[in-house]
Amino acid sequence: MAGALEHGEPVPSDGSLPDEATAHVGKNGFAVYVHVPFCASRCGYCDFNTYTSTELGGGATRETYADTVLQELELARKTINPEQVDTVFFGGGTPTLLDADDLGRILEGIDDAWGLAPGAEVTTEANPESVDPAYLRRLRKSGFNRISLGMQSAAPSVLRILDRKHTAGRAPQAATEAREAGFEHVNLDLIYGTPGETADDFAASLRSVIGAGVDHVSAYALIVEDGTRMAGRMRRGEIPYPSDDVAADRYLAAEAALSEAGFRWYEVSNWATSDEARCRHNLLYWTGADWWGLGPGAHSHVGGVRWWNVKHPAAYAKRLSDGVSPGHGRELLTGEDRHVEDVMLRVRLRAGIALDRVDPAGARQALANGLLDADAYGKGKLILTLRGRLLADAVIRDVV
Template identity: 80%
Template sequence: MAGALPDGDPVPLDGSLPHAAAAAAGRNGFAVYVHVPFCASRCGYCDFNTYTASELGGGASRDEYADTVLRELRLAQNTINPEKVDTVFIGGGTPTLLGADDLGRILEGIDKTWGLAADAEITTEANPESVTPEYLRTLHRHGFTRISLGMQSASPTVLRILDRKHTAGRAPEAAREAREAGFEHVNLDLIYGTPGETADDFAASLQTVIEAGADHVSAYALIVEDGTRMAVRMRRGELPYPSDDVAADRYLAAEAALTAAGFDWYEVSNWAKGADARCRHNLLYWTGADWWGLGPGAHSHVGGVRWWNVKHPTAYAKRLADGHSPGHAREILTDDDRRVEDIMLRVRLRDGIPLAGLDAAGAKQALADGLLEPAAYAEGQLALTLRGRLLADAVIRDVV
């Protein structure tokens, strides 16, 4: 499970925001994130705020969870009034452990509260083994337009090391079922650099993704977080630690295979088949929009105020049952905080960020090191080369 939440300023019991922040809600776009904290089992690498049935005991109920989220939504309605909701993303955990009709009720509640845009993007995450064709059809009837499936790998060996429960063939099968159910967009998630993964394993994973008909791929290097079962195994010497060189090789392999198959990168770890297949929800995060995070441990940002909910589902439900905000703490970002965060996120995008306001010496050095596109630089824009994408964090440090 994730570590302790950060401290911050107290959140008012009614969840109210400073007037200027509330008035600005949705000015640059507005998204809703819904966190579903339930999992059937815990993957060895996972440190998300999620809970299996044995970890929760009798403290929280899946059956009542949608109603609890709707209580937070009613409180949110009294706090801000954005013009519309551009995107909704339900993540976890495994959202599809809830009934499809429960996810539909949450979506309906969001629509009744703030109003969904006519072209709103509606996404849910899912584990491949947690959905069926009928479940997917029901989700689509409720208005879901996009699904993100946690494939991670096509190798049975790698899936076993990651403690994933689905078979190697289930993820592409689920992707095809989602297409048949009417989903406009299907994403498959990959993790690369797992101990024991070979270059051939990853090549097979990429080929599986391409053949599955997904129009979006997210690929992330394995990060081993303290407190996870995988970290314990590595400290014991049961598994080797991930290699940065191997991760770089895997990334280059992903870029080559996906580009050849008609995908284009638009963020360092994300590829899409055409601009309309890009994840609009994540783009709102990356370009400074506002969002409300519903659920235990969920983070929100509105008008320069960021807050985060209490972590445990039982504490979250109790706060709302008492008529109080589930907010644990918040912070009001300074102009400099927002500038730095904007740079950190936008540098990773294909479109990059204007050079104005960046550290000129750092940008010039990054250009000399082959990390920036010369043509974009000449036009006053910072955009990463392929090598720059491999060293994006270093570029960010140089230009902030």
């Protein structure tokens, strides 16, 4: 189960926002995130706001979930009026545990409420075992044009440690099926540094994603969160903790293999074969756009106001059935808050950030340590070198 919600000031019962927050909604882009909290089983490393059927209790079901989300969308429509929706992202959980028609109804509701921009990017996450060719065709017909599949590894032993249910070859097969169904963009997610993973295991995973013909790869080091089953196993000494040195080696291996295959990094943990293949939804997050998060536990940001919904699906549904905002708490970001967050996110991007936006002493030190591109620095931009990407968090601490 996920941890406790953040504190914050109360959200008004009608979900209204300050006038100054809504005055320029979407001026830097507008996105919609839809959280689907259902999972068939819980992965040992996961601390996301997700629930298996035995954890849900009354008042929340997959069958009624789309209608509940549409209730929040109606409240959102009365609260803000962006010019258009640039991207939509269904995450979770496993969105594809819902019927494809339900996902389509939610997407149609977003279009009816605010209007999808021409060529809007519409993504859903999926577990490889949760989709088949017929389901993928229905999603594509509903307007989804991008899919992100949780592969994690091509090694059966690693999948077992992660408590993943799909077989090693299923993710590349699902990626092929998605392409055949007409999806314009397909991503495969990898996790590296899992206890017991060898260099050969990860090399096989990289060969597998490259061979799948996808145009986007995300690769993240395993992070062990307190309260997860994996954290408990490590605490008891059943499996070792991840190694930072191993994670660095894996990252270098990913960069080498993906670069040779025609991928180009555009964010520290993300590679794409072209600018068009980059995840536009995440880029909106990383560059200061507004977004509304629908669903239990979902976070939103509009005009410097950030808020988050109640976490449990039953509590979320009850709030909406009572005609009350599902918002649990919110915070009004100061100019300094927004600046710090902007720096933290943009430093991780290949596009970098203007030097006049960061602490000059910290930037000079990072340059001296070989963490910044010297040519870009001379042109007034902070862009990480490969070594800088390995130490991105340290660079961010130095330049904020």
